[in-house]
Amino acid sequence: MHVSLAHFLVVGALLFCFGLVTVATRRNGVGVLMGVELILNAANLNLVAFNHYVVGGVSGQVFALFVIVLAAAEAAVGLAIVLAIFQTFKSIDVRAADALRE
Amino acid sequence: MILRRVLAWAVAAAFLIAFVVLVTNRIVVPMAPTGQEQVAGALTAFDLSFYLLAAMAFIGAFGVALSKNVLHSAIGLLVALLGAGALYVLLSADFVAVAQLLVYVGGVLVLVLFAVMLTARISDVNVSNVSFGVWGGLALFFATAPVLCFVAVKTPWQLLPHPDLAPTTEAIGNEFLGRFLLPFEVASLVLLATLVGAVVIARKETRPE
Known part of the structure; x- marks a missing residue:
């Protein structure tokens, strides 16, 4: 069976599911951010695959580049927030940051 | 020695x-000319x-x-x-x-x-990465992955007849400075705001006495 669009979509789906599991189960703030990166990468893979096999041209790749830029921005701000949480609560366990609840 | x-x-x-x-x-x-030669089985x-x-x-x-x-x-x-x-x-x-x-x-x-x-x-x-539970995570994985894979495999996609391997850098540059000029400039603003925001969030709070 020749590798085609469906193969790349399956890889993207598996990466997405692993990212989802990471985000849902990690207590470590940095681990949660890693899961978000995986999810964004899966979306990127799908964008580039659809661009290559269905649309043609480069607009899908341009969109993937914007996603990469926003993922880098999100990682910088997210890790800054994790550092601030660590300074405030002396822990990066995401369950420790519940001050707004009280 | x-x-x-x-x-x-x-x-x-x-x-x-x-x-x-x-x-x-x-x-x-062997891949370079067409990529269609069989190398393993x-x-x-x-x-x-x-x-x-x-x-x-x-x-x-x-x-x-x-x-x-x-x-x-x-x-x-x-x-x-x-x-x-x-x-x-x-x-x-x-x-x-x-x-x-x-x-x-x-x-x-x-x-x-x-x-x-x-x-x-x-x-x-070693202890800072404990999860809420491997079983819950596996259940989530087996609830979502088969559905997504099923959709990806079973949908009749309208494929291009001959997707070609070609360099894309020039075309992407033209798109960035043509059709996508405004999003491109906004992305640079986003990065600037991110730079400032990350520093503001992550620095230590110092109060004047």
């Missing part, structure tokens, strides 16, 4: 060079490289999701991002692949490792 070590390194380097030459001659060069070079890279990305993502040690998770993320970046090359997205390498592997991953080192004492890295 030193002579033996130098000899060992020379042998290792010779093996590495031989491996690279072998891979180049057997896989890359019924698999073409394209299929073979796809399966290898997909396995690499899968193993990396598996490590991110299920490893006990947060540093191992970061290394798993490295492997997954490298695999995905190499898959972009197979999809004729050379510029995106290089951007992935520079931004993700060179930038984001280093940031993640910095955050790990700054926030966790190395002695308790």
